Structures are given as C-alpha cells and as structure tokens.
Amino acid sequence: MVRTVNPGTKAFTEVTRKSLYNGVPRAGMDAALGPPEGMTASREDLTPMMTQYVELCEAYDDALLLFQMGDFYEAFCGAAETIARELEITLTQREDSTGTYPMAGIPIDNAVTYVETLLDADYRIAIAEQVEDADEATGVVDRAVTRVVTPGTVVEDELLAPGNNYVACLAGEMIETSEEHGTGPGATTDEAATTETDGGISAKAGGSGGVEPSGTTYAVAFVDVSTGEFRATSDDSRGTIRDELDRLGPAEVVLAPEVSCGDFDIDCMVTPYDETAFDTETARERVASYAPQPEAVFECESEIRAAGALLAYAEHTQAANGELGHVTRLTRYDPRERMGLDATALRSLDVFENRAGDDDHTLVAVLDETACALGRRELDRWLRRPLLDQATIEARLDAVEELTRESLVREEVRELLRGVYDIERLVARVSRNRANARDLRALKTTLDVVPRLREELSDAESDLLAECRDGLDGLDDVRGLIGRAIQAEPPAEITEGGVIVQGFDDDLDDLRATAREGREWVANLEERERERTGIDSLSVGHTEVHGYYIEVTNANLDAVPDEYTRRQTLKNSERFYTPELERHEDEILGAAERADSREHQLFTDIRSEIAAETDRVQRLADHLASLDVLCTLAHVAVENDYARPEFGNDGIAIRDGRHPVVERHAEFVPNDADLCEEPFAIVTGPNMAGKSTYMRQIALIAILAQMGSFVPAQEAHLPVVDRVFTRVGASDDIAGGQSTFMREMAEVTDVLHGATAESLVLLDEVGRGTSTTDGEAIARAVTEFIHDEIGATTLFATHYHDLTELAEERDGVQTLQFAADRTDGEVTFLHTVAEGAASASYGVDVARMAGVPEPVVERSRELVSGTVDQDPLSEDDGKGGHDDGDHSGEAADRNDRRDIDPTAETDPDEAAIRAEIVTELRSLRIAETTPVEALVRLDGLKRRLDDENH
Numbered sequence: 001m002v003r004t005v006n007p008g009t010k011a012f013t014e015v016t017r018k019s020l021y022n023g024v025p026r027a028g029m030d031a032a033l034g035p036p037e038g039m040t041a042s043r044e045d046l047t048p049m050m051t052q053y054v055e056l057c058e059a060y061d062d063a064l065l066l067f068q069m070g071d072f073y074e075a076f077c078g079a080a081e082t083i084a085r086e087l088e089i090t091l092t093q094r095e096d097s098t099g100t101y102p103m104a105g106i107p108i109d110n111a112v113t114y115v116e117t118l119l120d121a122d123y124r125i126a127i128a129e130q131v132e133d134a135d136e137a138t139g140v141v142d143r144a145v146t147r148v149v150t151p152g153t154v155v156e157d158e159l160l161a162p163g164n165n166y167v168a169c170l171a172g173e174m175i176e177t178s179e180e181h182g183t184g185p186g187a188t189t190d191e192a193a194t195t196e197t198d199g200g201i202s203a204k205a206g207g208s209g210g211v212e213p214s215g216t217t218y219a220v221a222f223v224d225v226s227t228g229e230f231r232a233t234s235d236d237s238r239g240t241i242r243d244e245l246d247r248l249g250p251a252e253v254v255l256a257p258e259v260s261c262g263d264f265d266i267d268c269m270v271t272p273y274d275e276t277a278f279d280t281e282t283a284r285e286r287v288a289s290y291a292p293q294p295e296a297v298f299e300c301e302s303e304i305r306a307a308g309a310l311l312a313y314a315e316h317t318q319a320a321n322g323e324l325g326h327v328t329r330l331t332r333y334d335p336r337e338r339m340g341l342d343a344t345a346l347r348s349l350d351v352f353e354n355r356a357g358d359d360d361h362t363l364v365a366v367l368d369e370t371a372c373a374l375g376r377r378e379l380d381r382w383l384r385r386p387l388l389d390q391a392t393i394e395a396r397l398d399a400v401e402e403l404t405r406e407s408l409v410r411e412e413v414r415e416l417l418r419g420v421y422d423i424e425r426l427v428a429r430v431s432r433n434r435a436n437a438r439d440l441r442a443l444k445t446t447l448d449v450v451p452r453l454r455e456e457l458s459d460a461e462s463d464l465l466a467e468c469r470d471g472l473d474g475l476d477d478v479r480g481l482i483g484r485a486i487q488a489e490p491p492a493e494i495t496e497g498g499v500i501v502q503g504f505d506d507d508l509d510d511l512r513a514t515a516r517e518g519r520e521w522v523a524n525l526e527e528r529e530r531e532r533t534g535i536d537s538l539s540v541g542h543t544e545v546h547g548y549y550i551e552v553t554n555a556n557l558d559a560v561p562d563e564y565t566r567r568q569t570l571k572n573s574e575r576f577y578t579p580e581l582e583r584h585e586d587e588i589l590g591a592a593e594r595a596d597s598r599e600h601q602l603f604t605d606i607r608s609e610i611a612a613e614t615d616r617v618q619r620l621a622d623h624l625a626s627l628d629v630l631c632t633l634a635h636v637a638v639e640n641d642y643a644r645p646e647f648g649n650d651g652i653a654i655r656d657g658r659h660p661v662v663e664r665h666a667e668f669v670p671n672d673a674d675l676c677e678e679p680f681a682i683v684t685g686p687n688m689a690g691k692s693t694y695m696r697q698i699a700l701i702a703i704l705a706q707m708g709s710f711v712p713a714q715e716a717h718l719p720v721v722d723r724v725f726t727r728v729g730a731s732d733d734i735a736g737g738q739s740t741f742m743r744e745m746a747e748v749t750d751v752l753h754g755a756t757a758e759s760l761v762l763l764d765e766v767g768r769g770t771s772t773t774d775g776e777a778i779a780r781a782v783t784e785f786i787h788d789e790i791g792a793t794t795l796f797a798t799h800y801h802d803l804t805e806l807a808e809e810r811d812g813v814q815t816l817q818f819a820a821d822r823t824d825g826e827v828t829f830l831h832t833v834a835e836g837a838a839s840a841s842y843g844v845d846v847a848r849m850a851g852v853p854e855p856v857v858e859r860s861r862e863l864v865s866g867t868v869d870q871d872p873l874s875e876d877d878g879k880g881g882h883d884d885g886d887h888s889g890e891a892a893d894r895n896d897r898r899d900i901d902p903t904a905e906t907d908p909d910e911a912a913i914r915a916e917i918v919t920e921l922r923s924l925r926i927a928e929t930t931p932v933e934a935l936v937r938l939d940g941l942k943r944r945l946d947d948e949n950h
C-alpha cells in the first residue's frame with residue numbers, strides 16, 4: 001500500500017525567501033533586498049515615484065531592484081550602498097520634499113557589465129523599466145519589472161557562456177509505505193540489489209547516496225531558459241538525484257519547501273520559491289499549458305510539482321513575457337539509462353575541469369573541435385551522459401566511422417557548420433520578442449547552409465548520419481520570408497528604420513515614396529527659389545527644432561517675396577517658410593513616421609510568424625548539433641589516431657591504450673589492459689611511475705566509447721559499463737579541498753553501496769589517509785568486499801604490498817606493476833605496465849628528485865635499508881645487512897618486520913618505545929614530507945631513544 005502525503009502539511013525544513021547561497025544568507029545581503037526600512041516607516045509621506053519604488057521592492061523582495069530613471073538604473077538606501085560597494089561606483093543622495101536618501105546608479109547603456117558583477121556576487125537583479133513614454137505620462141511615469149536576472153535564468157547573450165546554463169528545481173514526495181518499499185522509478189533496482197552482510201554493509205541500498213530514510217521520492221526538473229531545453233526525472237534514491245545535479249552543474253537551484261539544500265551538497269545559488277507554486281494542482285495546471293497531458297510526460301507527482309514550479313519560476317524571471325514560448329518539449333528521462341558519472345568521477349578524471357585548474361588539460365578540451373555553438377553544447381551533453389544502450393552507441397560509432405573514412409565530406413561539412421549561428425538561443429529570443437533584424441538574418445544565413453549540407457551528405461550510409469541529413473529541414477518558407485523581407489545588413493535597433501526590403505510591402509513603399517518625393521522637392525527648392533527671387537545666396541536647410549527653412553541674408557531681405565513668413569531671426573540673416581514648404585514638410589514627416597511604424601509592425605509580424613515555427617527551428621538545431629558532434633568525434637579520432645571500440649561481454653581488453661589528455665602534452669608510453677579473466681587488478685609501483693594515469697586512461701576510454709567516440713588505443717574490447725567510480729586517497733584530492741580521511745571513507749562507502757558487477761571502479765591509494773595499520777586493513781577489507789560481494793571490474797593502485805597476496809588467494813585478482821629503472825643511482829620511470837607486484841617503492845628517489853636535501857635523503861636510505869652502525873634501530877640486529885645498492889623500500893620494510901623484534905632482549909619500556917618508533921617510521925611518507933619536517937621528526941625520534949638510554 002502506498003499513499004502520498006500532502007507536502008504542504010509536511011514541511012521538512014524551514015526556508016526563507018531571502019537570498020541564500022549554499023543555504024546560508026550572505027552577510028549584509030538582507031539590507032539590499034526588499035523595501036528599505038527608512039522608506040516603509042514613512043510610507044504615506046513618500047513622493048509618488050518613491051512609493052512606486054517601494055512597491056516594486058516589495059513585489060520582488062528577493063532581488064536587488066534597479067529602477068529606471070531616464071538613462072540610468074538607480075537604487076536607493078541599503079541597495080544603493082550595496083551596489084556602490086559591489087560595483088565601485090559613487091554613492092550619492094537624492095533629496096526630495098520627504099527626505100534625503102542614499103542613491104547610486106548605473107548607466108543603462110552599460111548595464112550588462114554591472115549586472116554581471118552583481119550576479120557574480122550572488123544577487124538576483126530585478127530590472128524595473130519605464131514602460132510609458134515619459135513625455136506622454138501624466139504624473140509619475142509608469143514602471144514595471146520587465147526582467148529578473150538570476151544566474152540560472154540568464155538569457156542575455158553577453159552574460160551567457162557558450163555552454164548550457166541550467167536552473168534546476170528539486171521537490172520531494174513522502175511515500176508512506178506499509179507493505180512495499182518505494183514507488184519511484186528504479187525503486188526495484190535498489191531493492192533487488194540490497195544485501196545484508198556480516199559486516200553490516202548493505203551492498204546497494206539507496207544507490208550512491210548511502211542509506212536514506214525510506215519513503216521519499218525526489219524529483220529534479222531543469223531548464224535552460226536560453227535554449228528551451230527542459231527535462232525532469234525522479235528517483236527514490238537521493239544519491240541518484242544528487243548525481244544528476246552534479247552531472248548538470250546548474251547555476252541555480254530552486255527548492256520546494258520540503259527539500260533541504262544540505263541533502264544535496266548544492267554549491268550554487270539556492271532559491272526558495274513561492275510555496276504555492278509547488279502545490280500539486282497549481283503545478284499541474286502550469287505544466288498543462290506547456291504539455292497538455294502532464295501525466296503522459298511525467299511519472300509521478302513530485303516530477304510534476306518540480307516541473308510546474310520551475311516553469312512558474314522561469315516565467316517569473318522573464319516577467320513581462322509570461323509563458324515561455326520556446327519551451328516546447330518537456331521531457332522525462334530515466335537517469336539509469338545513462339552511465340553513472342558523479343561529480344567525484346568527473347573531477348578526478350579531469351573531464352570538464354582540471355584538478356589543477358588548467359582548462360586546457362581536460363577531456364572536453366581534447367574533444368572540442370566543434371564548429372558551432374550548437375555542437376559545443378551537444379558535445380557537453382554527450383560527455384556528461386554516456387549511453388548504456390549498445391545499439392544506440394553502435395549507431396553513433398557507425399556514423400563516426402563513416403565520417404572518419406569520408407574525410408572530404410567530413411571537412412566540407414565542418415566548414416559549412418562554421419557558418420551556423422546559435423539558432424537555438426536565437427529562436428528563443430524570437431519567441432520572447434527580443435530578436436532584432438540581425439538575428440533574423442543570422443537565422444537565414446544558417447538556413448542557407450542547410451541545402452548544401454544535405455547535398456554533402458547525400459551519400460550518407462550509416463543510419464544516424466542519414467537520419468541527421470533527412471532531419472535537416474531547411475525551413476524554406478522561413479528562409480524565403482526573411483530573404484524577401486529583411487535587409488541584408490539591417491541596423492541593430494528595429495526602431496531605426498531601414499529594416500524591411502523595398503518591394504516587400506506596398507503600403508510601406510508608398511509611404512517611403514511620399515517621404516522621398518517630399519525630400520526631393522525640398523532638395524530642388526533652393527535652386528527654384530534662387531531663380532524666382534534672384535537672391536543668389538538664398539539657401540534651404542533643416543533643423544531638428546524648427547524643421548525646414550529658407551534662409552536669406554540681411555542684405556537681401558528687400559527681395560524676399562510676400563508669401564515668405566518669418567520663422568527665425570539670426571545675427572546676419574532671417575529664416576522663412578512658405579505654405580508650400582510647410583505642406584511638404586508635414587507630408588515628409590507624416591510619411592516617414594508612418595513608414596517607421598509600418599516597418600516596425602511588419603517586423604514584429606514577421607518575427608511572430610517565425611516564432612510560430614520555433615519547434616521546427618529547434619529540431620533543425622538538434623540535427624545540426626548532432627552532426628557537428630559526429631564530425632568532431634571523427635575529426636578527433638583521425639587526428640589522434642583513435643580506434644573504434646568493440647563491445648562484448650568478455651571484460652575490458654585494451655591494446656596500446658593511452659591517456660587522451662596526457663598524451664596531448666607529453667610523449668606517451670601506451671599500455672595494455674586485460675581485465676577479462678581477472679577483473680580485479682592491484683596496481684603497484686613506485687610513486688610517479690604512472691599508476692594513476694593508467695587507471696584513469698581505462699576509465700576515460702570507457703566513457704569515450706559509451707558516448708559514441710573512438711578511443712585512444714590500437715584496440716579496445718569493452719563491456720557496457722553502468723557506472724564509473726573513482727576514489728582517490730585523501731591526500732591526492734587536496735585541490736578539491738577535501739583532504740580528510742572522513743571524506744575518503746564516505747566516498748568508498750558510495751562505491752560499496754552503489755557499484756554493481758557492471759561497474760568500473762578505480763581506487764587510488766584508498767586508506768592512505770590514516771595510519772598504516774588501519775589503512776592497510778581497510779584497503780584489504782574493501783578489496784575483499786568488492787571482489788567477493790560486488791564483482792565490479794576494479795583497478796586498485798596501492799603502496800600496501802601485502803594487498804598483492806590477495807592475487808594468490810582469490811581467483812579473478814591480478815597484480816600489475818609499473819617498473820622503474822635505476823642506473824648509476826639515477827631512476828627513470830618507464831611508464832610500462834607488467835604482470836606481478838612491484839618490489840621497490842623508490843620513494844626516497846622521488847624525494848631526492850623533488851629536491852629533498854642530500855643529508856636527509858641519505859639518512860632516509862639508511863633508515864629504510866636498516867644498515868647503519870650505531871643506528872639504534874639496528875643495534876640488536878645481527879642479520880640485517882646491506883642490500884648491495886638496491887635500496888628497496890619494500891625489501892627493507894620486510895627486513896624490518898622479520899629481523900627487528902623490538903621486544904627481544906630489552907626491557908619492556910624500551911621495547912615499547914622502539915615499537916612506537918618503528919611504527920612511526922613505517923608510516924612516514926617521505927615524498928610528502930618537507931625537509932624541515934623530516935629533520936624535526938628525525939630529531940624527535942633520536943631524542944626519544946636517547947632519553948630512553950639515559
């Protein structure tokens with residue numbers, strides 16, 4: 001039995017309407033938002049304009065209000081102080097009969113850059129514009145908020161990066177259960193996989209988010225207001241929804257009242273929105289105005305609530321424009337139909353961002369050879385959401401393969417695509433009535449390319465390529481209309497005239513002809529009047545204020561005909577008009593004015609006509625985007641010598657695999673991987689030998705393959721992987737600011753809960769964040785659990801060499817090693833992988849290469865090899881001995897354990913001290929220790945022994 005509980009009666013958390021960032025109101029933000037206290041206190045006394053200001057501040061109390069006054073946007077009181085500080089502009093004052101108020105303003109012409117700075121400072125900005133001609137207004141000019149600019153709903157081209165810009169909305173739904181558990185899509189997947197074990201770990205309860213309170217379905221909807229893309233999904237695992245948020249990286253998240261942002265690790269602007277928008281019926285009605293049957297699109301109530309509230313919020317930010325005409329395709333998706341990739345995996349594999357902050361060294365930078373903005377965004381989507389369906393993957397690969405063969409076609413298509421504008425955003429502007437004549441010409445330029453693209457692709461054989469070609473609707477009607485109607489190089493402002501082509505509209509042509517003839521008549525007037533009056537210096541001119549005039553110098557005033565009427569007296573001349581001139585002037589002005597308004601009307605009609613075709617333009621954009629990505633992947637494959645991956649069920653087998661990013665910046669040594677018979681590999685080797693690179697390249701190959709790309713290898717046989725997990729030991733992740741052992745363990749927990757036999761797991765020195773004994777024990781237990789209980793394909797890089805014994809004990813576990821070569825005391829890393837476990841760690845060599853002073857290096861060598869006379873650690877040791885130059889840390893480590901028995905023939909206190917010292921030395925990570933630290937620790941160890949001896 002399942003029933004839903006009205007979320008209105010079950011508020012999980014308290015939220016405020018003020019700006020929150022990461023759930024925390026920013027200090028000082030409140031003073032800038034809402035109506036200023038100083039004004040509300042004496043409200044009745046305010047001037048009508050300030051009353052208007054206060055009312056707008058009240059209506060948009062979660063945004064910083066910019067209030068148009070002529071050519072400026074102004075803010076007052078707390079808001080003025082804020083913008084003066086944030087924008088580094090002067091704080092002035094406004095004085096009126098009711099008082100003096102702090103004031104600061106920004107010029108409208110330059111507003112975009114200022115708005116950007118305010119967005120960066122986490123403000124939402126409500127723009128209140130004069131919506132009435134100031135000259136025609138009686139009393140105070142009418143003003144209204146025409147736009148609320150927020151990070152997730154930006155539509156201004158100047159403020160948008162080329163990538164996707166999402167605002168997401170989260171809603172939850174309590175499901176009270178008696179017999180069953182969970183209703184949301186995917187619930188059964190989790191349930192079926194739940195396993196209780198002796199150790200108390202349940203293998204897959206609740207997906208990657210860990211165990212959660214049963215009975216809540218979470219939904220996320222997201223929209224890119226600049227393009228109209230809209231999707232929603234839900235799941236009863238909070239972890240799955242959190243992963244979706246990670247994947248999309250929204251710029252802003254709107255929260256339903258029952259959802260707490262702490263549940264989702266949100267690190268962007270958080271917007272608690274009007275609770276009534278989340279009311280189920282209200283939300284359903286809102287969705288219905290975009291998709292007539294919400295239930296046919298969405299699967300559960302929380303999806304409809306998230307979708308409805310998100311649409312309401314998006315409309316609210318677009319203020320005057322109401323419904324979003326370009327959001328035409330509401331879609332629902334199942335996150336489990338895509339390869340799982342959470343934020344940790346994306347980050348540690350440097351997919352979109354490099355851990356060192358270097359954007360060149362990312363997978364997307366390697367792949368991004370797209371020709372147009374549409375393709376760039378599509379590439380991003382393919383990479384964020386690799387596929388699971390083999391047939392769909394193969395279809396993409398077929399198309400890519402065909403384009404790798406047909407290089408002439410490919411390069412010609414790419415060249416044509418370079419002429420394609422961002423028609424997805426452009427048509428969004430068209431449907432919001434914001435497109436200008438240049439936008440329409442850009443649409444036409446794009447449409448002009450379409451027939452040539454179809455021609456180039458006429459012989460396409462692969463299904464997807466042929467589908468792309470056939471889907472290229474050239475919108476001949478729209479193209480023809482723009483060609484006939486809009487000038488080739490129109491002005492940016494539609495009010496400037498000169499937008500509509502001569503011959504498109506008879507009325508406009510007549511008006512233009514009248515105006516033109518009038519101007520010609522005036523142009524000839526000077527000649528005619530000079531002849532008629534005999535005044536050679538007579539001239540005809542025009543001023544904005546006085547209009548047309550005939551000018552006669554004072555010396556010739558006697559010759560002025562009677563019908564001349566005086567208009568203006570200057571120092572040396574007089575200006576006149578005649579009834580005829582006045583009549584023509586009226587004709588010219590009237591015709592020009594009517595031509596402008598006719599032109600404006602025609603333009604807006606054409607724009608509406610095109611807006612009605614939004615859906616077709618969007619479909620064309622989709623096909624152009626896919627085509628661009630397919631050509632890009634083929635181009636990258638050819639340029640970098642990638643191979644087509646083959647899918648099967650035998651496990652991962654890669655010949656001469658490479659790391660797609662590292663190989664672009666350094667000479668690279670390819671390596672094989674064979675994880676078919678033994679899918680669990682323990683990877684050993686010295687520091688810097690290439691273990692992490694090797695593991696990451698395997699994961700990147702899997703991701704590339706499932707997005708439909710060729711891969712950096714000579715051959716790659718792969719299974720379809722349901723999810724890639726990467727967990728790196730704590731100290732490797734310092735750049736991510738999460739260097740705690742706790743975090744490391746939380747991530748390992750995610751793997752143990754979320755991984756399946758179809759997952760690919762990378763564990764890089766897991767356990768290193770704690771003491772050697774604990775770390776080693778945890779590493780072993782994790783390995784055993786993944787191997788015995790989950791069966792995921794796993795690569796585990798480790799310095800715990802005892803772990804390699806597992807390869808002997810368990811089937812399906814192999815050891816791999818990265819070798820290094822030591823010649824004449826110099827270590828060279830070969831970066832080649834081989835079977836077996838490495839015997840030396842070369843940690844001391846790496847310390848030396850990193851610049852650790854020679855005395856410390858030498859002393860470290862002595863300590864790890866345990867060879868020094870008078871060394872307190874070896875004084876009881878008659879068997880230690882030198883290892884003839886091979887300062888193998890591992891060998892020495894084993895010697896230590898075998899030969900030094902701290903309790904032998906010593907008193908118990910001394911034995912205890914020695915045991916402590918041995919443990920401390922073993923846990924010392926020389927490569928990570930600074931020279932000073934090393935000396936201090938050595939000094940401390942020595943003192944403890946000395947104290948003991950005296």
Ligand SMILES: Nc1ncnc2c1ncn2[C@@H]1O[C@H](COP(=O)(O)OP(=O)(O)OP(=O)(O)O)[C@@H](O)[C@H]1O
Nearest residue numbers: 662667668669686687688689690691692693694831
């Ligand atoms: N196959 C390769 N060919 C060329 N260079 C490589 C190769 N593999 C790794 N490298 C380079 O070697 C360096 C060390 O690689 P990596 O970080 O993978 O080593 P590691 O064994 O994981 O080290 P540690 O144990 O210290 O984390 C990097 O600069 C990397 O670019």
